[in-house]
Amino acid sequence: QSVLTQPPSASGTPGQRVTISCSGGSSNIGSNSVSWYQQLPRTAPKLLIYTDNQRPSGVPDRFSGSTSGTSASLAISGLQSEDEADYFCAAWDDRLHGYVFGTGTKVTVL
Amino acid sequence: EVQLVESGGGLVQPGGSLRLSCAASGFTFSSYEMNWVRQAPGKGLQWVSYIRLSDNSVYYADPVKGRFTISRDNAKNSLYLQMNSLRAEDTAVYYCARVRSMSTESSFNYYMDVWGKGTTVTVSS
Numbered sequence: 001q002s003v004l005t006q007p008p009s010a011s012g013t014p015g016q017r018v019t020i021s022c023s024g025g026s027s028n029i030g031s032n033s034v035s036w037y038q039q040l041p042r043t044a045p046k047l048l049i050y051t052d053n054q055r056p057s058g059v060p061d062r063f064s065g066s067t068s069g070t071s072a073s074l075a076i077s078g079l080q081s082e083d084e085a086d087y088f089c090a091a092w093d094d095r096l097h098g099y100v101f102g103t104g105t106k107v108t109v110l
Numbered sequence: 111e112v113q114l115v116e117s118g119g120g121l122v123q124p125g126g127s128l129r130l131s132c133a134a135s136g137f138t139f140s141s142y143e144m145n146w147v148r149q150a151p152g153k154g155l156q157w158v159s160y161i162r163l164s165d166n167s168v169y170y171a172d173p174v175k176g177r178f179t180i181s182r183d184n185a186k187n188s189l190y191l192q193m194n195s196l197r198a199e200d201t202a203v204y205y206c207a208r209v210r211s212m213s214t215e216s217s218f219n220y221y222m223d224v225w226g227k228g229t230t231v232t233v234s235s
Contacts, residue, residue, distance in 0.1 A: 002154065035221035037155070044205055044228055045147075045155060050221040088155050092220040098171050099145070099157040099220055 003028060004089055004102035011108040012079045020105045022072040022089035028100055030070040032092045036063075037101075039086040048087070049074065076107070084109045112136035112224050114206050119229030126196050126233070132189040132206030132226060140184035143209035145222065146191050148202035148231075156202075159191065160209065173199070196233045203228040 005023045012018040024030065036049035047056050049065035052072070062083075064075045072089055089102035118130040132144070145160040159180040160169045168180050179192040189206050207222035 032217045033219040033221070037222075039155075044225045045222075046225065047221060047223050050210070050223070051219055056223060086154075090155075090157075090221070092218045094218070096172075098169055099160065101155040101157060104154040 002103045003093060003096070003100045004091065006087075006089060006102040006105045008103070009106045009108065011110055012076075013110045014079055014081065016079045017075060017077045018079055018107060019076075020074045020087055020089075020107070022074070022102045024070050024072070024091060024100075026070060027095035028070075028091040028093040029067060029072055031094055034065065034067055034072040034089055034091045036065055036072075036074045037088045037090065039088065041085070045088065079109055081109045083107060112208075114208065114224060114226035116204060116206050116226045116229035119204065119231045121232045121234065122196055123235050124197060124233055127192070127194045128196065128231060130191040130193065130204055130206075130229060130231070132191075134187045134189070134208075137208075137224075139182075139187040143211055144182060144189045145207055145209050146180060146189075147205045147207055147222070147225075148200075149205070149228075150199070150202040153202075158204070161189070162211075193231070196231075198233050201231060201233050203230050 033051045037045040038048045039045045052067045053065045062078045087105045093100045113135045115133045143163045146158040177195045181190045205228045206226045208224040212219045
């Protein structure tokens, strides 16, 4: 039912770079800013990236966001074991008049 | 410390009602927009409802429209979600979250910068 599509999983070894894609449409990512949330196991989500590419205070600069047209990406460089979590993209959707989340990507550190 | 604490979850029969509360502390609650997000067991995040600061407009996701009502009491630093006609598919952890939003001529920037730990709602007979 999600209007933003993410790959279900991604993985890498410690120190590697992992990229997660988020595909949307003209009414959401194509029109409005994208945010990303990290959800560690059995915890509440946490804001990771806002306004496409801004990091809140306390979020390591290993995390970066970008957008292009109707797609967005989250990159994790220098992957660490504590990065093992679910990651969700999100944006306001003008057609639905609501906030939409991506399907979520589970990142595994091998 | 900025904090949001949800309460009011529990087990309810299909067709029943529940009222969730979210107590805010550590910031000026009346100056911030708020919303509810839910997560069904083993599933992703789903935005539920949003209450706008400028004009108290409310927005709902289609699955809950007509059944859920969001409200706030600034004097009590609290956000609420009245849930009626509950269905099995409403079973989820419900999170309240503080919203940051900004409109420009061409885009709407909306994100949640503070989240509560959630309260669990189970709809089952």
